[in-house]
Every structure is written in C-alpha cells, then in structure tokens.
Amino acid sequence: MKKFKHRHLLGIEPLSKEDITQILDTAKIFKGICKGTNKKFPALKGKLILNLFMENSTRTRSSFEIAEKRLGADTLNFSASASSLSKGESFYDTIKTLESMEPHIVVIRHSSPGSSRFLAEHIDASVVNAGDGAHEHPTQALLDAYTIREALGTLEGLNIVIAGDIRHSRVVRSNIWLLKKMGNNVILSGPPTLIPVDIEKMGVKVDYDFDRAIKDADVVMMLRIQRERMVESFFPSLQEFNMLYGLTKKRMQTLKKGAIVMHPGPINRGVEINSEVADSGRSVILEQVSNGIYTRMAILFLLAGGKINEISN
Amino acid sequence: MKYLIKNGRVIDTSIGLNKNLDILIEDGVITEISDFIDESKADKVYDVKNCIVAPGFVDLHAHLREPGGERAETIETGTMAAMNGGFTHVCAMPNTSPCMDNSAIISLVLDKAKSANYAEVLPVGAVSKNREGKELASIGSMVQKGIVGISDDGYPVSTSDLVRKALEYCIPFDIPLMEHAEDLTLTKKAVMNEGFYSTKLGLRGMPSIAEDIIVARDIIVNSYVKGWLHIQHLSTEYSLNLVREAKNRGERVTCEVTPHHLFLNDSYLESFDTNYIMKPPLRNEKDRLALIEGIKDGTIDAIATDHAPHPNEHKNCEIDIAAFGIIGFETALPVILDLLYHKHGVSLDRIVDLMSVNPAKIVKLEEGRIMEGKKADITVFNPDKEVVINPEYFKSKARNTPFKGLKLKGCPVLTVFGDRVFECKVGD
Numbered sequence: 001m002k003k004f005k006h007r008h009l010l011g012i013e014p015l016s017k018e019d020i021t022q023i024l025d026t027a028k029i030f031k032g033i034c035k036g037t038n039k040k041f042p043a044l045k046g047k048l049i050l051n052l053f054m055e056n057s058t059r060t061r062s063s064f065e066i067a068e069k070r071l072g073a074d075t076l077n078f079s080a081s082a083s084s085l086s087k088g089e090s091f092y093d094t095i096k097t098l099e100s101m102e103p104h105i106v107v108i109r110h111s112s113p114g115s116s117r118f119l120a121e122h123i124d125a126s127v128v129n130a131g132d133g134a135h136e137h138p139t140q141a142l143l144d145a146y147t148i149r150e151a152l153g154t155l156e157g158l159n160i161v162i163a164g165d166i167r168h169s170r171v172v173r174s175n176i177w178l179l180k181k182m183g184n185n186v187i188l189s190g191p192p193t194l195i196p197v198d199i200e201k202m203g204v205k206v207d208y209d210f211d212r213a214i215k216d217a218d219v220v221m222m223l224r225i226q227r228e229r230m231v232e233s234f235f236p237s238l239q240e241f242n243m244l245y246g247l248t249k250k251r252m253q254t255l256k257k258g259a260i261v262m263h264p265g266p267i268n269r270g271v272e273i274n275s276e277v278a279d280s281g282r283s284v285i286l287e288q289v290s291n292g293i294y295t296r297m298a299i300l301f302l303l304a305g306g307k308i309n310e311i312s313n
Numbered sequence: 314m315k316y317l318i319k320n321g322r323v324i325d326t327s328i329g330l331n332k333n334l335d336i337l338i339e340d341g342v343i344t345e346i347s348d349f350i351d352e353s354k355a356d357k358v359y360d361v362k363n364c365i366v367a368p369g370f371v372d373l374h375a376h377l378r379e380p381g382g383e384r385a386e387t388i389e390t391g392t393m394a395a396m397n398g399g400f401t402h403v404c405a406m407p408n409t410s411p412c413m414d415n416s417a418i419i420s421l422v423l424d425k426a427k428s429a430n431y432a433e434v435l436p437v438g439a440v441s442k443n444r445e446g447k448e449l450a451s452i453g454s455m456v457q458k459g460i461v462g463i464s465d466d467g468y469p470v471s472t473s474d475l476v477r478k479a480l481e482y483c484i485p486f487d488i489p490l491m492e493h494a495e496d497l498t499l500t501k502k503a504v505m506n507e508g509f510y511s512t513k514l515g516l517r518g519m520p521s522i523a524e525d526i527i528v529a530r531d532i533i534v535n536s537y538v539k540g541w542l543h544i545q546h547l548s549t550e551y552s553l554n555l556v557r558e559a560k561n562r563g564e565r566v567t568c569e570v571t572p573h574h575l576f577l578n579d580s581y582l583e584s585f586d587t588n589y590i591m592k593p594p595l596r597n598e599k600d601r602l603a604l605i606e607g608i609k610d611g612t613i614d615a616i617a618t619d620h621a622p623h624p625n626e627h628k629n630c631e632i633d634i635a636a637f638g639i640i641g642f643e644t645a646l647p648v649i650l651d652l653l654y655h656k657h658g659v660s661l662d663r664i665v666d667l668m669s670v671n672p673a674k675i676v677k678l679e680e681g682r683i684m685e686g687k688k689a690d691i692t693v694f695n696p697d698k699e700v701v702i703n704p705e706y707f708k709s710k711a712r713n714t715p716f717k718g719l720k721l722k723g724c725p726v727l728t729v730f731g732d733r734v735f736e737c738k739v740g741d
Contacts, residue, residue: 112631
C-alpha cells in the first residue's frame with residue numbers, strides 16, 4: 001500500500017476518493033486490532049502529538065486522546081481560549097510557542113474557519129483539523145463514512161438526508177464533500193433560516209419538507225441544535241423545531257427498511273431527535289463514537305508516514 | 314529648481330486637452346506649456362516618452378489613521394504613499410481617535426499635512442458627534458476649516474432622520490454626504506460577502522442587500538430634500554442600478570468604487586487570506602462585472618482607494634477577528650490600468666476622468682490644473698510598463714495588500730505637486 005499523499009488533514013475537500021478509501025480501510029484494520037486482547041499498536045512511539053483545543057470539546061478530544069495513546073504517542077493537551085486581538089496571546093504567538101515544543105502532529109479545534117490552515121502555514125508539523133468554525137470537521141465525516149459503510153455495506157449510491165442546523169455546521173460541510181466524492185445523493189432539510197445561501201452549488205438538494213425528504217433515505221443524519229440559535233430567532237421555539245424537523249418516532253416509522261439514524265452528538269433528546277429514535281435499533285450513534293477512535297488512529301498513523309501493510313500482515 | 318517634463322502626452326479632460334506637450338515647472342509653478350521646450354531651460358529634465366501626463370490624481374477615500382492610529386499610518390507616511398501612487402490630493406476619513414468631528418481636530422490634521430508637505434489632505438468631517446449617529450457634528454465650523462464632505466465612514470448614518478438632517482444641513486455648504494452603506498443589522502459578526510463562497514467556507518456572510526437597503530434609503534431621502542448624496546465604495550449591481558436610476562431622474566447622486574472591488578471577487582477568500590477581508594466585502598463575479606459596466610457607461614464617477622492601513626498583527630490572525638480593509642494608494646493605478654485599460658478597453662481619457670478630473674470636481678478643485686501659471690499638480694504614468702508589485706517599495710507604513718507579487722501592466726512614474734517632485738516606484 002502507498003504512503004498517504006497529504007501532510008495535513010485540514011478538510012475533506014482536498015482529499016480524493018482514493019485518499020478517503022485508504023483512511024477507511026486503515027481504520028478497519030485498527031478496529032480489528034483493538035477488538036483483540038492487546039489494544040495497543042505503538043507505531044507512533046516517541047512522537048509528540050499536541051492537542052490544541054481552543055474551543056470546548058469533550059468527546060472529540062477524548063477520542064483523539066484514546067487514539068493517540070493506543071498508537072503509543074506522547075500527548076499533551078494544550079487548552080487555550082481563542083483570543084481577541086485586545087487580550088491574551090495572539091494565535092500566531094501561540095503557534096510559535098507550540099512549534100518550539102517540536103511536536104510531530106498538532107490536532108486543533110478552533111472556532112474560526114481557516115484556523116487549522118493558518119496553523120499549518122505557520123508550524124513545522126502535521127496538522128489535523130478537529131473542527132474549524134463552521135468550515136470543516138474532517139475526522140467526523142470520516143468516522144461517519146466508516147459507520148455508514150460498516151452498517152450498510154456500501155458507501156455509494158445511497159440517499160443520505162442531513163437535517164437541522166445546516167448553516168452553522170462544520171459536520172455537514174465535511175460530510176457533503178465526502179459523500180459527494182463517494183457518489184451519494186445528499187439531501188439537506190431544515191428551516192430555511194438555517195440553510196445557507198447557494199448550498200445547492202455544493203451538489204446537494206434542499207428539501208424544506210422533512211417528511212418528504214426522509215421517505216427514500218438510507219441514512220438520516222441529525223445535527224445538534226444549539227439553544228442560542230433560538231435566541232437569535234432562527235426559529236421560534238424548540239417545540240416547534242421538533243414538530244417540523246425533529247426525528248420523532250412517527251417519522252422513524254416512515255423510514256425505509258434498513259435505514260439508519262446518525263447523530264454526531266451530543267444529542268438533544270426531544271429537540272432534533274426523540275428518545276424512541278435515539279435508543280432504537282436503527283440508531284448507530286454509539287457506533288459512531290467507537291468508530292471515531294479507529295478512524296482517528298488511522299488518520300494519525302497515515303499522517304505520521306505509516307503504511308497499511310505494516311499493520312495488516 | 315526648474316523641472317522640464319518632456320515628450321509626454323498631456324491629458325486633461327476638464328479642458329479638452331489630449332496632446333503631446335512639454336511642461337516647464339519653476340519653483341512649483343507651471344511657467345510654460347508648449348509643443349517644444351528646450352532642455353537648456355531646466356535644471357532637471359524628465360523624459361516621459363510613452364507616458365501620460367495628467368492632472369494630479371484625487372483620492373476621495375482614504376484612512377490616514379492620525380490621530381490615534383499611528384502604529385498603522387501617519388499623515389506623513391500616508392501622504393508620501395499617496396504621492397508614490399500618483400495622488401496629489403487625498404480625502405481623509407474621520408474615523409480617527411479622537412474622531413474628526415470638530416474644527417480643532419480638522420486643524421490638527423491640516424497642520425500635520427502641511428508640515429509633511431506631500432499630497433494635500435482634504436479632510437472629511439464626521440456626520441455625527443463621535444460618529445455615534447445621534448447629534449450632528451459641528452459641520453459648519455469644520456467647513457470653515459476646509460472639510461470637503463461629511464461621513465460617518467466605517468458606519469452608515471444611523472437613521473433616516475439623521476440622513477435627512479445631514480443632507481439638508483449641507484445644502485448651503487454645497488458639500489456631499491458621503492455614505493458608507495451598510496445595514497448593520499444584516500452584517501453582525503460577518504466576515505465576507507454572503508453567497509456560495511461564504512457558505513462553502515463556513516464564514517458569516519454580509520448580504521449585498523445590506524448595502525442596497527442603505528443606498529435605497531439615502532436616495533429616497535436625497536430626492537426628497539434635494540441634497541447631494543455620494544455613495545462610498547459602491548460594490549453591488551443593485552446599488553449601482555439605484556444610483557444610475559437616480560442620476561437619470563436628474564438627482565444629485567455621485568459614487569465611487571475601489572480598485573479591489575473591480576479587480577477581485579469573493580472566490581479569493583478560499584485562501585483564507587485576511588488581505589481579502591474588507592468592507593464592503595469583495596462581492597461575487599456578477600457584481601464585479603456590473604461595476605465594470607458602470608465604469609463604461611459613466612454611472613461611476615470616481616475610483617477611490619479606501620486606503621486602510623493596519624498593523625501586521627491585526628491581519629496576521631484568525632480571519633474572523635482580522636481588521637477590515639487593505640492599503641490602496643500604491644496599487645490603485647497599476648490595478649486600474651491593467652484591468653480597465655488593457656483588459657476592458659476603457660480609454661485613457663476615461664481613466665483620467667475617474668482618477669483625477671471627476672473626483673477633483675467633487676472636492677471642488679479648479680478645472681484645468683495643467684495650465685500656465687498654476688501650481689504644479691501633475692501625475693505622470695506609463696500605461697504600458699509592466700510592474701510586479703513589491704510592497705518593499707511602499708511608502709505606507711502598512712503592508713496589508715492582496716496585490717503583492719502580482720504582475721500588472723501600467724504604473725505611476727512621477728508625481729509633481731508644487732515644489733515636490735516624487736519619482737514613483739511600486740514594484741520591479
């Protein structure tokens with residue numbers, strides 16, 4: 001197998017179909033290893049990975065940490081709040097400080113779109129984007145793809161509905177890039193106030209009628225609704241949101257046989273997804289969490305220059 | 314000192330001049346203009362064959378940052394940069410700190426400009442006290458000191474009521490209300506133009522309607538009170554159409570566009586380079602092409618740079634907290650010549666109108682500046698010389714330009730203003 005072609009993982013947009021498949025295939029091997037008795041595969045022994053989280057995140061950071069530890073890397077969590085220009089250390093100075101610690105890989109979560117690219121341009125290390133504002137969240141899209149492929153046996157020609165707060169979601173943008181590159185139909189649904197302009201030009205369809213949108217879906221992916229969006233008047237109330245765009249038990253019953261339900265978490269029960277759905281057999285939400293570890297192991301391993309045949313024999 | 318500017322093509326559309334002429338300047342005054350002036354008459358000769366000799370360029374929109382923002386620019390460095398780009402007159406916007414909302418600050422700015430002795434500064438006073446959008450600033454006192462217009466630039470005039478009063482109050486002074494058209498309720502925390510690229514990049518968008526709504530409001534008010542409205546840095550097709558219609562109705566509405574809104578569009582934001590962040594934002598390709606049409610059909614009166622210097626650390630940061638604006642004095646002419654003259658076939662006469670004659674009219678400079686007996690006020694440019702923009706040559710303190718390294722056809726050569734002769738260099 002070839003070496004991975006990219007030095008950084010800043011987004012799904014720059015990846016090819018082959019790159020994506022390479023990551024997913026590598027993740028599958030790691031899943032096999034992790035299901036065994038010895039869960040460690042110390043391919044990154046002696047490498048320093050910095051987790052730079054400038055925006056709150058518990059689950060993504062934990063997932064990366066587990067992945068890093070299983071690969072035997074030295075890890076350091078560096079939490080800093082995204083600074084304004086007037087107070088605190090600038091992002092640039094933070095980067096230069098981190099560079100002096102000579103990390104091999106930096107994993108970054110930041111509220112500003114393009115921040116992982118800014119980091120990559122100013123540091124001599126591989127950069128993994130763990131979410132940059134509403135721009136991209138590539139590891140989430142990759143773990144989602146892994147989960148779909150595992151659950152449905154394919155990642156091509158599927159009807160995939162993504163619903164809810166499309167406007168503010170980095171998950172949806174990365175998923176659109178990935179799912180389109182792999183040859184799927186992507187339909188977005190949600191209140192028009194939460195659908196950004198011209199998103200159809202990314203190759204997706206928009207259907208404001210959620211009931212109609214999910215009729216032929218193989219996958220329904222719900223996005224988290226943040227309460228502050230209600231305060232900003234994107235919609236009038238959580239109840240009304242649930243009535244129009246929540247994945248309720250009644251709506252679940254209209255899904256095709258075999259269709260799965262996904263959510264990047266954390267979920268708001270009774271808002272975008274109801275308990276009967278989240279806890280149902282169609283839900284693969286918890287599988288997404290475990291697959292996140294294997295996918296992130298694969299990404300870190302490949303960025304560090306690892307080759308798949310080193311682990312597959 | 315006696316300078317001879319020889320073998321250039323003199324274009325001054327205000328007096329219908331377009332002819333090869335030599336110009337002799339003695340102690341800052343034009344003493345002779347004729348078909349041939351002997352070199353022996355001068356101490357220094359500038360042979361400007363293949364160049365255009367135009368009345369000095371006038372920039373209706375610049376931020377000189379003094380007082381208060383001297384880390385980014387001073388009046389001295391700003392006016393030097395202006396001359397390096399071919400400008401002899403620059404309008405200074407009032408969003409300084411403290412704000413240019415009273416005659417004392419206006420005097421301070423003019424004194425600084427006078428002692429710097431580069432381009433002349435034409436101050437624009439604030440519309441409202443401290444640009445807060447509440448009470449009118451002391452416009453009359455500022456007019457006595459020499460302001461050429463009023464603006465709350467950086468913000469729109471806050472309310473329809475204040476627009477009305479500002480327009481009315483300025484009628485006896487015959488100066489324009491210069492409007493930064495942005496409905497702030499539609500641009501909260503926004504970074505770039507709203508459209509496909511803002512959606513793709515996950516950046517908050519400023520919709521074009523934020524500009525259009527304010528332009529429409531102001532035109533309606535202006536037609537009612539019969540004042541003089543000037544739209545600053547116009548950037549959308551819809552706003553351009555509103556201005557065109559108002560002009561066709563005979564209303565007194567003028568407008569300016571920037572070189573960057575003509576040359577660039579919002580697709581450049583894909584680089585996440587903060588030098589593409591400004592207000593109004595770079596619009597989509599359709600808007601950009603409409604602006605070029607507006608240049609061709611005469612709707613647009615002037616090119617203005619919106620020269621907006623910032624210290625490096627306000628640009629070398631995350632895109633959603635970066636300062637808005639780019640410097641423009643030293644790139645305006647190459648960008649305009651390359652784009653409008655070479656790529657879109659706009660005549661050099663029209664370019665002289667846009668850069669010099671029309672804005673001069675708006676700030677009420679005398680017509681026919683290239684005449685014997687007048688103070689030397691001349692810009693010489695070579696429309697065909699290629700230049701690779703190199704900010705190392707810039708006289709501005711700031712370096713926030715998206716045009717670095719760009720090869721452009723056409724550049725400024727010489728700026729003469731009174732006894733100051735400035736040899737321009739903006740690249741190699």
